Amino acid sequence: MNEQHIDTLLNAMTLEEQVSLLAGASFWMTVPVERLGIPAIKVSDGPNGARGGGSLVGGVKAASFPVAISLASTWNTALVAQVGQALGQEAHSKGARVLLAPTVNLHRSTQNGRNFECYSEDPFLSAQVCVAYIQGVQGEGVGATVKHYVGNESEFERMSISSEIDERALRELYLVPFEAAVKEARTWAVMCAYNKLNGTFASENRRLLTDILKREWGFDGVVMSDWFATHTTVESVNAGLDLEMPGPTKHRGQKLLEAVRAGEVHAETLQDSARRVLRLLTRVGAFERPAPAEEQAIDRPEHRALIRRAGVEGTVLLKNDGVLPLDPKQLKKLALIGPNVQTAQIMGGGSAQVNAHYRVSPYEGIQAQLGEGVELAYEAGCSNHKLLPLLQGQLSAEYFSNRDLSGEAVSGPSVAQAEVMWSTEPAPGVNADSFSARLSTRFTPVEDGEHHFGLVSAGLSRLFVNGQLVVDNWGAWKQGETYFGAGSQEATGTLRLQVGHAYDVTIEYATPAEGVMGLRAVRAGVTLPLGTEHLERAAQLAASCDVALVFVGHNGEWDSEGQDRSHMELVGRQNELIERVASANPNTVVVLQTGSPVSLPWLDKVAGVLQAWYPGQEAGNAIADVLFGAADPSGRLPQTFPVRLEDNAAHAHYPGGNGKVRYGEGLFVGYRHHDTKNIAPLFPFGFGLSYTTFAYGGLRMSAESLQPGDTLTVTLDVTNTGQRAGQEVVQLYVRDERASLPRPEKELKGFCKVDLRPGETKTVTLTLGMRALAYFDDARAAWVAEAGRFEVLVGSSSRDLRARAAFTLQRDWVQPLERSQAAF
Template identity: 55%
Template sequence: MIDDLLDQMTLEEQVALLAGADFWTTVAVERLSIPKIKVTDGPNGARGGGSLVGGVKSACFPAAIGIGASWNPELVREMGVALAEEAKTKSARVLLAPTVNIHRSGLNGRNFECYSEDPMLTSALAAAYIEGVQSQGIAATIKHFVANESEIERQTMSSDLDERTLREIYLPPFEAAVKKAGAWAIMSSYNRLNGVWTSENHWLLTELLREEWGYDGIVMSDWFGSHTTEASVIGGLDLEMPGPTRDRGEKLVTAVREGIVPAETVKAAARRVLLLLERVGAFEDPKMEEEKAIDRPEHRALIRKLGAEGMVLLKNDGILPLDKSALDHIAVLGPNAAEPRVMGGGSAQINAHYKVSPLEGIRTALSGTNRVMHLKACRNNRLTQMIRGEVSVDFYHGRDWSGPVVQRSTAEESQFFWLDMPDASLDPRNFSARITTRFRPEETGNHIFGLTNAGFAKLYVDGELVVDGETGWAKGDNFFGLGNSEVRVEKVLDFGDTYEIRVDYRAMPEGHEGIEIRALRFGVELPTSDAAIAEAVEQAKACDVAILVVGREGEWDTEGLDLPNMRLPGRQEELIEKVAAVNPRTVVVLQTGGPVEMPWLDKVSAVIQAWYPGQEAGNAIADVIFGDAEPGGRLPQTFPQRLSDNSAMTGDPRTYPGENGHVAYTEGLAVGYRHHDADGEKPLFPFGYGLSYTTFAWSVPRASSVDMGADGVAIEIEVTNTGDRAGAELVQLYVKPKASRLLRPVKELKAFAKLHVPAGETATARLSVAVRDLAYFDPQARAWIAEAGEYEIVIAANAEDIRATLPLTLASEWREGVSAPPLPAVVD
């Protein structure tokens, strides 16, 4: 059928398929009954075609780093099935996920959106995710292809690295997606690879991906991430997103007519788009229904299970799990206690059906008694606190708020992101909006008003201009780098008074900086006071236990912005230190999208790394705190003692954050635990680390052979739960070469088994190693090579806790050649 359609299509119709129709849909060819389909973000939910904020509600699953911490491909596959069901409620056929870039620096703003620092763990989870999604007829889109490990200047930066590092660290998840999971779609990254945009990189998209790996699906650009007509099509980019087209359409038709772009190249790209439509069943069922918010009980339960499965118990002096019946008073403190931090920021955001805060989850677990006392104590938000309540928005034609109101709406908070205009008659380059709400301060004091906008805006309080977000406007660090940095102004407000807050917003004039989005966020807050912290300390002192829920939130862990450091923001470290000094029974619950430094670690009784666990956050956290669920997670990323211990933090700006448009991956293979193995620097918590509420005994491992054969080697270990409750244990297998012609990591993860073992019972971890697992990539030989000689199989509970080693011999050298030519050298 596809070939018949292609033969009937004109050149113009084939070209039309190669760019989106709008922000979320492809182009239909009505003459030939070729339907359009919708795509949707993202990794932890299915948002649909609405705004990045607000819109139709959806189930919010845990962030990817928490999924990485689960080390549980079977559960991730189940999550993929559920996400496909969610996509169908939004009438979407393509899910723009998973994100599989590697945890390189610990500061990447999208660290939370990626699984791990290790390519093997990332590959296993990505393949399971894709298999789950695509089993339901929804396409998964693995991203971002490739070497997109930082958000700094991400739309222009060149990631410069050698081919061996690329193939051994950064490409394996994509290779597994193609060869094992059969991914139907891949998204190119914003950055350049060795100086060439990935969206038009012929070596990457054609010679490696299609010709060497045999990929037959589509490659789409990241949104506004394609740059050319001829080079992108010839390079191998099938679909320019979003639409309407900027570089294709008539430009591409002309390029074909003039012989610049071969007609067969366009036809092949159009064929891949049609193949995608066929795979997702669009020809049989072309209808696109209205988006729905369906809150499924089974998805609620899965999200809660996933949340606990990914939580990592980093420290426990015996205080956890807490005995509900033995507690008279609990202090639940910190900026994330009553505020449900369920997800990171950027395109991963969705409008969750609901959000359970840790405070709510703890109170529910204790049957709503008055034993729980709460104070926020301090703040951790990067931007001023949004105003929540009824916020009214009036839209006008033109940029001067004149004439009749074209459209009126209300929102629940003071943040807006208009991808599409709320009324079709509004011109996105020539409209204005007036936003009004009311604010009643909780106490008298000097309040901070903040405003950030992509577009021009001014904030008024009772008619007085307070914040000017127009004069001197310049791009800053918000809204993917397309909005200004937040403008802050202090103003005294009085308790008991109610203030009218009005923001006048207008679109950028035509041609101003080429901005592509329209967005606005404003807020007001009181700074953290000494008195607030002192009150929290006094409350903690009088309680049986103090639970501090601290960390970051989606304004820090977000697309478009890297973190400034690995410290807890605001005065949170001070809060932890002061509470721990008066109450030795202090439990810290961390919510971050990656590692943090912990100068306070020795002073607290327990630490749980909870990540961003989705809409059931509070319930999952309470389940772990009170022992209703096992803390099932193990770290998918090394937590270094300090930021400078990270291999990307060399002190040379060329390595991080980049210089003159280039970031050099000079650490090569030494990422995460590979780096710590090589330099001997002890991490705060090693890769794969995590404690349990029970104890385990491991048997001596058994190998099917000490000689590597064509069928590989199988290893078994019995793991017995010697405690009095069920628990989870992780068995990791690393391969360690004894000698090599090329410098290699000390050891590398090649297999793992996550076991859930009832009390007093035994389970068997079954692992296997193939000859490819012994290999490295030799760029000169153009082959994967496993050298003849001696190896060790390392059985470990984490990267530093080695339980056993087994000898392994490869009698003769093994080679597997590659067909792609060498990766081109770096160009400016």
């Protein structure tokens, strides 16, 4: 269907039908117009998997890919495009036409709870990765939705806070990935952020949605709200918000009809938004190909292989004193220590999570790699949970059509584990909005001791053991950060249990009278806490082994949408565990799994450190591939690791207060801050070690003098000087030696990942346009590259520069915003 057909269809619609297109029908579906054969389409979260229309817990299984910070760590846009293509295929398996991804907000701080879901601190790297991702997704006929537009760099008060961002920082940093998504990738959808920008909600900010996005950049797709982020009728439609999600509508429908009839919204404005929705339906093939009604869990071998490869390429080797890669022939006994050994930490929390087909733990991955030749010994040492570990085992369920568990119970389907999120009626005939439930199971402890039980719930809950009330989250319910702020704090209770005895555990639940986003959920956990004796056991084990591998970090409870972190430390006693193990065995290697930089106070005491992030369902296999040298560690950091929290550029302004967060650091985020202020990082932006070595040489430029509008081509030779095949990431930074306005010391403007066999040399070619030399002059509302001398700096990180050359721009290049179509 072409534009003419869209216009014909639009002209055949009644005003009521046009209005109906501008809000969702349900949580994941748009509204159909059956009279004219206009279908509804399904949208789906999220960036590292296609969950489909199920809840955040359970649901149809899906492939879990590496999270965004891991993908950006690959610095491999061709690989990211393949991941995008696979995610488009995953979306098809769930009957979804639109994927709510990618997330391209910047790593302004290390504390953002959604740091893992975003690519980088650098706008150019974020832009190039997001372009590749979008092109991969949309190449499969699935719409990508770049988000969150704009200024959502923290989760603190995200529903209401105003991000106060100066024009230069907005243009040179935070808008750049969105601009690239529109101009280069031609994304089909954009999602507004929850927050305000400079005092106006993003979803009703006319300057953002119409002036910049639609007019200046020429965006012709759909602008949708984040879920429940539409606040007005007239203001949001007139600002350029096309689609209110989710449905049923709160601010469109009859309210919008009345606004049009009253002349508060022009018919042309309404038609433009309706046309954009029809255009999206056309682009995703909704008119020609009906989506399957049933969601499918298709575990594709090619996706398994791709996830493993992407997980490997995103793993960053931060330190290696020669212990890596491990040689199985030199090992008799290997210690696997830490809370992440037997738990596969594959993704962050929040709307990005999926019900993975499977999860490979580090223990399983290493065991598969080694076979029977090496003895594996395990100790947890300590824990790293935020919520008590989930109570495992099948639970029976019965429901009541009231909130006090009275009357006749209705049996429902059994529950696979003790976390449930209800999005529809829980059992036939039971009111989905007002019900209570009783979940029952039996728990058999494996050790004697004082067990801790915990409950969190969006709604009221309580837990009984053998009929005894142990956790009261009913009469003593307190608001917490769980379930996007709709849930409680974790309520806990203790009870001494005996090993081998089976105990009846009953969880009672009632839906909330009112709730954020209409969420209804409960989660029960149980644990026997680990004490100092477990740290000592871990150290003793390490002393008896050839090498000690310590698997530490966080999980989706700490790295999650809806909450930020207050510090940069590893949680619990993990730092103490590493110190003790390293003291017992000098061949200690730490494998970190976090969604952001953390402090490493023990760095000089260990032999090796790997940053593995959250690499998806193949986590253990990808980590083992790097540890044992089946693959070269070719990941490079997309975010600076500061020595301490106070070294973050945004530290003095984070997270804000009184309804505002001031981006007072301006342009100087990440390495720009460290370079300009001469603050040494723990690990610089772009850093990452390899199992081989590389030499740079022969830097050449296509010209030493440029005229406005010229393009500069930079070439250089890279040689693998080691004994193993490897991949090097060549990074090109640009330095303006003298500018009228303050500028960072240097800025990333090009990169290339190159595969090299031992002794092999390849020539890398990178191209710079005028925008690569320019800053944004807010007084002139224009991009400006000033006449004068520039340097190109080429190296393997922002602090490891191997070659440089200078050139001169003969005259000023000025590009006003209305003509801002230059390539990046």
